[in-house]
Amino acid sequence: MPSQRELPLSIPELSPEAPFIPVRMVNEYVYCPRLAYLEWVQGEFAHNADTIEGAIKHRRVDKGEGALPEQPKDDEAIHARSVSLSSARLGIVAKIDLVEGEGTRVTPVDYKRGKRPHVAAGAYDPERVQVCAQGLLLREHGYECEAGVLYFAGSKERVPVAFDEALVELTLSSVQALRGLALAGHIPEPLADSPKCPRCSLAGICMPDEVRFLNEPVVEPRPLFPSAQDALPLYVQTPRGFVRKDGERLVIEVEKEKVAEARLLEVSQVALFGHTMISAATLHECFRRGIPVTWHTYGGWFVGHTVGTGHHNVEMPRPH
Incomplete structure (x- = not known):
């Protein structure tokens, strides 16, 4: 039987509320x-x-x-x-x-x-x-x-x-x-054993092999990330210290004089001691990058921590 030729469908009209x-x-x-x-x-x-x-x-x-x-x-x-x-x-x-x-x-x-x-x-x-x-x-x-x-x-x-x-x-x-x-x-569903996954920037959020492992226990997840962590914590213990953002760097100042700096890519968390202050713009950037900010007394006692909302990869239950 000859195959029937498929005709392209017309583009449906977009509702005013639909985003481009x-x-x-x-x-x-x-x-x-x-x-x-x-x-x-x-x-x-x-x-x-x-x-x-x-x-x-x-x-x-x-x-x-x-x-x-x-x-x-x-x-x-x-x-x-x-x-x-x-x-x-x-x-x-x-x-x-x-x-x-x-x-x-x-x-x-x-x-x-x-x-x-x-x-x-x-x-x-x-x-x-x-x-x-x-x-x-x-x-x-x-x-x-x-x-x-x-x-x-x-x-x-x-x-x-x-x-x-x-x-x-x-x-x-x-x-x-x-x-x-x-x-x-x-x-x-995630791609199955795809070579695209290891170099994908969202592999740690998508977790393709882990998701497949839950559905197919015979699948062994691949190690998509190296075990070494290049980023390190940034400790700011200087009295009257102030942390601000300058491009891709964190700048530490004391009485408006720059005393140190660190690349954001190399910072895993920011630990502030005593009355050290941090700018709102820097906090927002830390939230965006998933860098937690912890607060301590001058003696090193943990007081609290500030974190962003994290990623949104959560499938919320839907009412039936």
């Missing part, structure tokens, strides 16, 4: 639905070496004006960085690293930190879907956009991505699938 999906989350969904749910629905995020390096690579890109001409001339050259676009019809929003072109013909360029993968499509589906979604947004705003470019900073290579029918369909279906996943409110 960041295009980066569509990338995450294609990469791992559980990761997308943790980040977009539950608000989880954790840095690792890869995410920090990626943020550093984007610093130059993110310095752009972020504006496209409203009515470009036919021969007008376009080279705009950090362009923010959204579409109520598609229900997505994006900050495009670079838009280049001439007149109404433009190409989105998405920067990636690593090296170009040697695969038939030129890049993996998550990255191709992300740049395709950016192209669809440009079309929604009246531009002609038939292809995008992935720039891999690690190998300094540009990889063209054609927005063919198959890729557009994959992109739109991924957007709808992620929205449906969020509305359902059930976290997806």
